[in-house]
Amino acid sequence: MIKIAQIDRRTARSRTPVQAYQKALDAAPGRSKTTNAELQFQIGDAYESANDFDKAVEEYIKVPYIYSKQLPWVVKSYLRIAKIYENKEDWDKALTAYSKVVELKVDESKFAHERILWIAENRNKK
Numbered sequence: 001m002i003k004i005a006q007i008d009r010r011t012a013r014s015r016t017p018v019q020a021y022q023k024a025l026d027a028a029p030g031r032s033k034t035t036n037a038e039l040q041f042q043i044g045d046a047y048e049s050a051n052d053f054d055k056a057v058e059e060y061i062k063v064p065y066i067y068s069k070q071l072p073w074v075v076k077s078y079l080r081i082a083k084i085y086e087n088k089e090d091w092d093k094a095l096t097a098y099s100k101v102v103e104l105k106v107d108e109s110k111f112a113h114e115r116i117l118w119i120a121e122n123r124n125k126k
Contacts, residue, residue, distance in 0.1 A: 017046040037063055037070035053084050075108050091123045
């Protein structure tokens with residue numbers, strides 16, 4: 001299922017990868033080294049690639065809530081959410097997502113802190 005989703009993403013068929021990732025997520029654990037957190041992230045990524053940003057955020061936010069112990073995927077999800085909100089100039093939501101990364105005290109926290117400072121300095125200049 002995962003390989004089908006990856007192929008479909010390259011051919012720009014947005015719904016098929018989501019369905020394939022969802023099917024893999026719903027399946028019983030097997031020999032795949034892909035975690036459910038990664039599958040959930042990939043669903044968000046597929047929606048983001050299809051420019052369905054609201055649905056992407058909806059899927060990304062599931063990662064920290066359902067798979068909170070999968071820290072790398074939690075961090076990646078929060079950073080994607082923050083980027084989407086920054087692109088929409090929804091500064092408060094972007095700040096919230098970046099703050100979550102800072103609170104996790106991971107390597108990416110420095111980057112998130114820098115983005116928070118940039119937003120604080122530049123949000124009213126546009």
